[in-house]
Amino acid sequence: MGKASRIACIFTPGVLTIAALISIIFVGLGCTKASSSTLNDLYFLRVDLQNISNSNTKTASEVENILNEHGITSVSASQVSDLIKKLQDDSTLKDFYDIGLLGYCEGDITDNKYTVTSCSKPKAEFYFNPLTIWGLNSTTIKDELPDDYDKIINIYKNVSKWMYIAYLIAFIVTIVEIVVGFFAICSRWGSCVTTIVAFVGFLFTAAASITATVIFSVFRGSLGKTLDAYGISLSLGKNAYIATWFAVAFSLGALVFWTFSVCCCSGRSPYNHKNKDRGLIAEKAPYTYEPIGGQQPYGNQPYGYHTSYPPPPPGESYPMAPAHHQGEAYEPFRHS
Incomplete structure (x- = not known):
């Protein structure tokens, strides 16, 4: 365009x-x-x-x-x-x-x-x-x-x-x-x-x-x-x-x-770039849900997994979340 x-x-x-x-x-x-x-x-x-x-x-x-x-x-x-x-x-x-x-x-x-x-x-x-x-x-x-x-x-x-x-x-x-x-x-x-x-x-x-x-x-x-x-x-x-x-x-x-x-008439399309190209970060809106594991570098992880934790020792693993919490989890309402 x-x-x-x-x-x-x-x-x-x-x-x-x-x-x-x-x-x-x-x-x-x-x-x-x-x-x-x-x-x-x-x-x-x-x-x-x-x-x-x-x-x-x-x-x-x-x-x-x-x-x-x-x-x-x-x-x-x-x-x-x-x-x-x-x-x-x-x-x-x-x-x-x-x-x-x-x-x-x-x-x-x-x-x-x-x-x-x-x-x-x-x-x-x-x-x-x-x-x-x-x-x-x-x-x-x-x-x-x-x-x-x-x-x-x-x-x-x-x-x-x-x-x-x-x-x-x-x-x-x-x-x-x-x-x-x-x-x-x-x-x-x-x-x-x-x-x-x-x-x-x-x-x-x-x-x-x-x-x-x-x-x-x-x-x-x-x-x-x-x-x-x-x-x-x-x-x-x-x-x-x-x-x-x-x-x-x-x-x-x-x-x-x-x-x-x-x-006038720049040859750059307004839709061919992302926010990161401009150095901008999208701000989270209040009262919204956001998947916790969806954006992790290791893919979708069980509830309770956090990327800041060190990897578990060989032969061991972190405890799994209860069955009713498996899958994508959402953080609570944000009020600010």
């Missing part, structure tokens, strides 16, 4: 831990397989270039108005127009790019339908560098970009490295939490160790999720204003953030229930 209640007590945090691990795996698999529509929807940021290839590109006056509106003074409208023209002439550019944790996917847009055509190979510490991926790493292209571009890209690169490490640690620690959780069935000490591991897992899962949410939100907010002048729009994904914050919620729930299992 004790073990059964112990298993039931750790069942909930065990399930929550597995759910957190699955959520982290989904985040990591986002934008890694072109043939999977489910994984393709797990992106943090989408870069939309369809307006660049469109013939109705913004005029120079419209571009200048956008630059003035966002306070961009490091580039002119003519430089923006030159870059747009170069982007239009590059036939290898796709209509959109989706950015995930380990890679990106690219595809075409037809009748407002986004179709992924290919994805990059998963890479540790991945970050999306537009000029490198689009093959526009020439000096003239860089000169036509705002001064803040390199600064923002470098920040994004460093933060992406930390984000990858945080997700990796969260993934490994969550696996360890599942393994160590089996020992929690045996004792509260197992629950205590599992709770410590669960705390570390929750800490890194939350840190990774916060980093992903903040960096791509800032990336869209700051760089998105600049790229808007070039006809490039940025938008945040939805499913990737749902998956990562579900991982946080599951990890937090597991931590709470693992902590609860340390204080």
